[in-house]
């Protein structure tokens with residue numbers, strides 16, 4: 001509870017500083033609106049539904065893109081994790097692909113698929129797939145050999161070993177992969193939507209910026225940050241922590 | 253009857269070439285016998301046990317159980333490892349069920365699980381997960397899991413090595429009781445001379461470089477055994493002297509090796 005109070009106080013201070021900068025007119029009011037104007041614009045955006053439509057579109061892109069990324073990433077990761085051949089041949093390139101920032105894919109995607117929603121989804125897929133694949137690969141490489149030996153003494157082998165031991169033993173790393181895939185997909189989504197023809201949160205941001213509606217720009221930036229943090233904290237970090245605890249990997 | 257006939261193990265390594273862990277191991281273990289293997293670190297005790305389990309290949313000689321050659325794991329041999337090896341995604345009950353889940357009808361399997369959980373005094377914890385158990389409890393679950401397969405031979409690799417003295421004594425008494433109840437043949441690897449003599453019918457002492465059997469003691473002392481029993485003390489000293497020579501030999505070799513580099 002004390003932590004919550006500290007965090008709220010901190011936020012109040014930050015908003016106070018923002019308000020002070022606004023009142024001192026350090027930047028022109030058109031460039032940096034004050035916090036109350038921003039919250040007002042957020043409020044009216046939710047009230048007239050325009051932000052909800054944008055959010056809905058963004059979540060649709062994210063859901064489809066991330067699901068594809070998880071599926072493809074898992075398949076690639078299992079392939080690389082199980083086959084030495086595949087890992088030696090392609091593993092290095094996967095790390096190279098993973099290090100490419102999502103925004104770099106946007107022009108390519110737009111050329112390939114035009115100004116469609118699928119172009120945005122494609123960027124999200126690329127954003128999440130590689131990090132997922134790398135983590136699934138680690139997950140399989142990190143199955144404790146001790147558990148495999150124990151299972152073998154109990155007559156488990158072959159595909160049964162894969163399904164009854166290797167998969168469940170990989171779940172902690174797998175969950176880390178899912179959390180990171182979420183983080184990367186979310187970033188990729190915004191990159192993709194910024195350059196798209198909408199609808200979507202990123203598109204609304206670009207639109208507001210084009211018409212110099214800075215209170216909307218800042219409002220949307222806040223929404224993007226809040227969603228990123230809330231989903232991570234309430235869904236993925238929690239899930240990951242529970243798994244790590246059950247698997248005895250969390251020293252408390 | 254478990255039979256090791258002139259068994260040897262050699263690892264071949266790309267960089268260091270061939271490394272012979274031990275050779276010429278001859279051992280015959282009767283049904284329901286409790287045999288401990290003692291020896292300095294690195295003499296190949298774990299390797300030998302893994303070979304009996306069928307996890308490691310046999311480089312020379314042959315291992316057989318009741319006349320059948322061993323070259324892979326089988327339900328006639330259950331193993332308890334030194335490292336924790338329970339499945340953390342399963343609870344206690346599911347862990348013990350694991351080896352028999354696909355081989356027995358559901359009801360029979362569950363009855364067997366309950367039976368062995370009772371034997372290791374963990375019935376109350378059957379819905380707990382491994383992270384909620386102490387080290388001693390985890391090893392008890394591992395013992396129940398190995399017993400659930402109803403193996404002929406129970407292989408135990410320093411199962412109590414990581415436990416504190418107090419818990420270890422409790423585990424000794426439990427294991428002795430389980431052994432009486434289940435009539436298993438037990439092959440038990442340990443570092444501790446006291447542990448070996450307290451528990452076993454027979455103590456096999458291994459030497460190292462090259463790995464081999466250097467002594468085989470019958471422990472003709474009635475149970476329960478007391479540490480201050482004259483016969484126990486005499487045996488302990490005998491084994492201690494043997495091992496001291498072996499350990500000194502290892503130390504001397506290592507010092508010579510350092511000096512020559």
Ligand SMILES: Nc1ncnc2c1ncn2[C@@H]1O[C@H](COP(=O)(O)OP(=O)(O)OP(=O)(O)O)[C@@H](O)[C@H]1O
Nearest residue numbers: 263265271273291292293294295296297298299300
């Ligand atoms: N996979 C392997 N490849 C090469 N050498 C190995 C391998 N496994 C074990 N060894 C070697 O075999 C020897 C015996 O190892 P092992 O683990 O059986 O010893 P141990 O008697 O069980 O020792 P400890 O009492 O310390 O557990 C060691 O010198 C070890 O380095």
Ligand SMILES: [Mg+2]
Nearest residue numbers: 297298299409
């Ligand atoms: Mg060992």
